[in-house]
Amino acid sequence: MVADVAAHPYDAVKRVVDLVSAGIGLVVLSPVIGVVALMVAVKLGRPVMFAQQRPGKNGRIFTLRKFRSMLDVDESKGLVTDEQRLTSFGKALRATSLDELPSLWNVVRGDMSVVGPRPLLVEYLPRYTQEQARRHEVRxxxxxxxxxxGRNALSWDSKFTLDVKYVDTRSLFVDMRILLDTVKSVIAREGISADGQATMPKFDGTADD
Structure with missing residues (x-):
C-alpha cells in the first residue's frame, strides 16, 4: 500500500470533470459499446469483459474492466502466450482503444480518472522504487x-518517469493536451506494442534503459 498524500488543488476539479466526461461518454458511446460487446462475443467468445485486480490511488485495489482482446488459453490449440492468443480482431481493438471503453465505468465509480498513469499489475507494487511508486499519488x-x-514502445523506466512528471505537473491544461494527443496517437496507431511483444514485457523491478 502506498502512503496517502496531501490533496492537490486541481484534484477536486479533476474529479468533477471526470464524472461529467465519463458519464456523457457512456451515454453517447452506448451504441458503440453495444456493437463492440457483440463483436467480442462472436469473435472471441464469452465473457466479453476482461476483469482484473489493479492498484489505484494510494495503491488501493480495484477491479479494472475492459473488453477482452485475447482468446482463452488452450494448450491443445497452441494458445498459450499473449502473442498466440491475440487475434487480428484483438489487435484492432487495442489499436483503436475500443477495448478501454468499459473503463469509463471505473472513472464514474472513482477508481480511475480519464487521464493519469495507467493502472498496472498488483504484483508490481513491491518492485517500484520510492520515486516510481509516486505514480500512485493520483488515480x-x-x-x-x-x-x-510512446505507449508500449517505451521502456519501463521512461514510462515511470513520465508518470511521475504527470503527478507533479497535472492541471486542466495538461489533461486537455493529453486528450488531444491521445486522439492523434490512436489515429496514427503509435506505440501499440514493444518490439517483439504483444504488449509489454513484465516489469521485474530492474532498470531497463
Whole structure:
C-alpha cells in the first residue's frame, strides 16, 4: 500500500470533470459499446469483459474492466502466450482503444480518472522504487502522459518517469493536451506494442534503459 498524500488543488476539479466526461461518454458511446460487446462475443467468445485486480490511488485495489482482446488459453490449440492468443480482431481493438471503453465505468465509480498513469499489475507494487511508486499519488487513467509519448514502445523506466512528471505537473491544461494527443496517437496507431511483444514485457523491478 502506498502512503496517502496531501490533496492537490486541481484534484477536486479533476474529479468533477471526470464524472461529467465519463458519464456523457457512456451515454453517447452506448451504441458503440453495444456493437463492440457483440463483436467480442462472436469473435472471441464469452465473457466479453476482461476483469482484473489493479492498484489505484494510494495503491488501493480495484477491479479494472475492459473488453477482452485475447482468446482463452488452450494448450491443445497452441494458445498459450499473449502473442498466440491475440487475434487480428484483438489487435484492432487495442489499436483503436475500443477495448478501454468499459473503463469509463471505473472513472464514474472513482477508481480511475480519464487521464493519469495507467493502472498496472498488483504484483508490481513491491518492485517500484520510492520515486516510481509516486505514480500512485493520483488515480490511474484510461490515457496518460506515457501513452501519448510512446505507449508500449517505451521502456519501463521512461514510462515511470513520465508518470511521475504527470503527478507533479497535472492541471486542466495538461489533461486537455493529453486528450488531444491521445486522439492523434490512436489515429496514427503509435506505440501499440514493444518490439517483439504483444504488449509489454513484465516489469521485474530492474532498470531497463
Amino acid at each position: 490511474p487513467g484510461i490515457t496518460g502522459l506515457a501513452q501519448v509519448n
